[in-house]
Amino acid sequence: SSLVLLRRRHSHRRRDGAAMGSGGDNSGSDDYDADASEELEDSSSDGDSSCDTDASEIAPPQRLAFVVMTCVISGYTLIGPLQHDLKHALHVSDAGAVNEMFIQSVALVQWGKTFMTLGQNVLLSFLTSAQRVYVAMCLMFFGVLIPPLMIFTFGSLWLGWVPLAYGSIGLALGVFECTFLSVISPLGPLTKSWAIMGFPAAFFIVNVFFQSLRALFNVPVVISFWYVALCLPVGILCFKHIAPKDSKVDGKSYKQANLSSSLREWNSWLPKLLPFALVNIACHFVMESVLPAVFNTYNAKQVSLLGPENTTHLMKTEWFLVIFSFVMGIGDIISRRFGYCFDLKTTSANYLALAFAFCCTILGLVLTIQGIAALTWFSAFLAFFGNGFNYAVTSKYIDKFVPRKHNLAAYSVWMCVGYCGAIAGAVLVSVVKSWICGGRQYEYQCSSGMSQPGPAVLGNATGNWSNASVYS
Numbered sequence: 001s002s003l004v005l006l007r008r009r010h011s012h013r014r015r016d017g018a019a020m021g022s023g024g025d026n027s028g029s030d031d032y033d034a035d036a037s038e039e040l041e042d043s044s045s046d047g048d049s050s051c052d053t054d055a056s057e058i059a060p061p062q063r064l065a066f067v068v069m070t071c072v073i074s075g076y077t078l079i080g081p082l083q084h085d086l087k088h089a090l091h092v093s094d095a096g097a098v099n100e101m102f103i104q105s106v107a108l109v110q111w112g113k114t115f116m117t118l119g120q121n122v123l124l125s126f127l128t129s130a131q132r133v134y135v136a137m138c139l140m141f142f143g144v145l146i147p148p149l150m151i152f153t154f155g156s157l158w159l160g161w162v163p164l165a166y167g168s169i170g171l172a173l174g175v176f177e178c179t180f181l182s183v184i185s186p187l188g189p190l191t192k193s194w195a196i197m198g199f200p201a202a203f204f205i206v207n208v209f210f211q212s213l214r215a216l217f218n219v220p221v222v223i224s225f226w227y228v229a230l231c232l233p234v235g236i237l238c239f240k241h242i243a244p245k246d247s248k249v250d251g252k253s254y255k256q257a258n259l260s261s262s263l264r265e266w267n268s269w270l271p272k273l274l275p276f277a278l279v280n281i282a283c284h285f286v287m288e289s290v291l292p293a294v295f296n297t298y299n300a301k302q303v304s305l306l307g308p309e310n311t312t313h314l315m316k317t318e319w320f321l322v323i324f325s326f327v328m329g330i331g332d333i334i335s336r337r338f339g340y341c342f343d344l345k346t347t348s349a350n351y352l353a354l355a356f357a358f359c360c361t362i363l364g365l366v367l368t369i370q371g372i373a374a375l376t377w378f379s380a381f382l383a384f385f386g387n388g389f390n391y392a393v394t395s396k397y398i399d400k401f402v403p404r405k406h407n408l409a410a411y412s413v414w415m416c417v418g419y420c421g422a423i424a425g426a427v428l429v430s431v432v433k434s435w436i437c438g439g440r441q442y443e444y445q446c447s448s449g450m451s452q453p454g455p456a457v458l459g460n461a462t463g464n465w466s467n468a469s470v471y472s
Contacts, residue, residue, distance in 0.1 A: 059188035064238045069198025070205070071235030072137055072176055074228045075144040075169050077206040079109060079288070079426075081321060082228075084295050085221045086147055090157055094296055094447065098159075100430070103292075105162040107426035110288060112170020113177070114419035117412050120175045121259035129183045129256060129408060130243050134236065136176035141232035143168030148225035174419075178411035182256065185399055185407055186244045192399065193340040196391055200332030200384070207325030215318040255405065262409030269402045269410055272347055276394045279358045280418030283387040286365045288425030290383060293432040294324065298373055300444045305374040308442040313374075320373060327377050331385035339392025347401065353393045360386030369435040373445070 078086070083106055087094075092102050116123075124132050146165040150156050184191055206224055213219040262269075303320040305313040335357075344350045364383025367375055394414060402410045425432075437446035 059190065061190035061194050062184070062187050062242045063191075063194050064242045065184055065187070065191050065195035066198045066201070068235045068239045068242070069180070069195045070202045071198075071231035071238070072140055072172075072180075073199050073202035074206060074231045075140045076109070076173060077203050077228060078144065078147070078166070078169060079106060080203065080207050080291055081211060081295055081325070082147075082206065082221070082224060083292060084299075085224075086151065086162070089147075089151055089221075090159060090162070092159075094299055101159065102162060103429055104427070105159070106166050106292075107423065108163050108167040109170035109173065110419060110423040110426045112167050112172075113174035114170075114416055114423060116171045116174025117178055117416040117419060118259065120179070121412065124175065125258065129179050132175050132179045133183055133239060133243070136172045136174075136179065137232055137236050137239070139168055140172035140176065141229065143172060144225075144229045144232065148222055148229055152222040152225060178415045179408065180239075181395065181411050182408040183243060185404075187242070189340065189396065189399060191242075192395055193337060193392070196336045196388075196395055197333055199391070200329050200336065200388060203325065204329030204333065208322055208329060211318065211322045211325060215316070215322060256408040257405040259409055259412070262406045265403075265406065269406045270413065272401070273398070273410055273414060275351055275354060276390075276397065277414050277417035279354050279361075279390055280394070280414060281421035282358060283361050283390050283421070284418045285421035285425040286361050286383050287387050288422040289429055289432040290365060290368050290380070290425075291328075292426075292429045293436060294368065294376060294380070295321065296429065296433050297371075297436050298376075298445050300447050302444055303373045304442075304444040305372075307372050308437075308440075308445050311443075314444065315373075323377055324380055328380040328384045331381040331383075332388040335385040335388030336392045339389045340396060342393075344393065344396065347397075350393060350397045350401075354390065357386045357390035357393065360389065362386075369432070371436045371438070371445070 087099070087102055090102070092098050120132060124135065127135065143165045146161050146168075150161050181192065181195065184195055206228065210219070210224040210227065213223075214221060257265075298317060298320060301317060302314045303317050304310045305315055305320075339353070342349075342353060344353060360382050364379045364381075364386060367379035367382065370379075398407060398410045398414070433446070441447060
């Protein structure tokens with residue numbers, strides 16, 4: 001078609017001009033081409049191009065990227081309601097020393113992903129980016145297989161499984177998230193927009209769909225754990241199908257510089273990325289602290305919707321958490337798509353969008369700590385809308401304004417800095433809960449009890465450690 005021919009001529013003129021200016025070698029060093037916005041627009045790409053006006057990047061979306069992200073991030077859902085179910089399966093209460101040990105073991109997710117976001121560039125430097133994605137998915141499979149197999153099937157009560165499982169999940173996430181986003185960059189922004197929606201979709205499926213099945217039909221929780229584990233082989237097969245086979249697409253090189261090379265050229269990409277990284281700290285802190293704190297706060301059989309001392313408007317806790325997870329997931333999903341609908345052509349426009357995401361997230365945290373259950377639904381929507389909008393805006397910014405050869409480094413640094421907020425949030429879950437509860441216990445929230453009392457085995461299989469009481 002004439003549109004395709006026009007784009008090809010424009011592409012050839014750009015490459016010829018670059019060759020004359022740099023001796024023909026511009027591998028991985030092109031900045032975002034502002035002239036691309038002057039190209040003709042096409043709105044016929046499977047209904048998705050309405051959100052993207054850059055005609056040079058209107059490749060049809062590879063929607064399997066959504067499946068890959070959903071399958072892998074399903075492992076991350078073990079930090080949500082499934083974390084609480086796992087705690088009860090191990091007969092750990094919601095207060096006391098053993099509970100704190102469990103919380104810090106779960107926090108290994110944040111430590112692991114923070115370390116490996118940058119550490120992969122050293123420990124896995126001998127692998128290509130695509131190979132690192134496969135390694136991450138295999139490690140994730142190992143971690144998520146532990147709870148359904150060792151604890152629910154074989155009945156082991158050894159608490160050592162918790163740091164082993166969550167540590168593996170964290171290491172896998174650190175490698176996967178930034179590397180996968182970098183690997184699929186050649187597939188275009190439409191594919192990227194589908195991929196990032198897979199993150200909240202994973203939580204939506206586990207926390208809403210499976211939680212609803214449990215509430216309606218008393219489906220055993222182990223089914224949720226097995227679903228998460230069996231997602232991983234599906235994700236591996238889907239990634240094999242869509243992974244770019246070459247680092248050069250449409251004449252553009254997407255070969256990534258190593259981290260040390262990117263850091264030597266930091267002035268070409270890092271300074272303008274810092275505001276995105278700082279907002280990412282706030283978003284991750286809220287996401288990783290509010291989610292488990294809410295589950296640990298509204299932990300009685302019923303929830304008082306209008307405040308801890310109200311006894312007239314009650315709801316079963318299962319349905320309260322289903323609605324909470326629903327609005328949280330909806331906020332996160334639509335904001336990621338919403339963020340890709342804005343054609344942010346300047347850095348200042350991106351900063352303005354970033355400020356909006358930050359305000360949504362902080363307001364969500366402030367409303368959550370008021371301790372009013374019904375208000376928590378709205379606060380969760382706001383907080384996770386801000387998180388998803390931040391994710392979308394930053395992903396678009398990196399792909400458009402950061403030199404392509406520094407794409408992986410930019411994603412790695414942005415996520416690593418943000419994960420510091422995640423670590424703080426995960427470690428300070430008890431603090432956020434204290435903000436909500438104000439140091440008090442109520443009949444319908446802030447309880448310290450547990451549904452299945454019993455001993456938790458702290459030692460290894462040979463009994464080198466001792467049993468410990470879970471009662472506070």
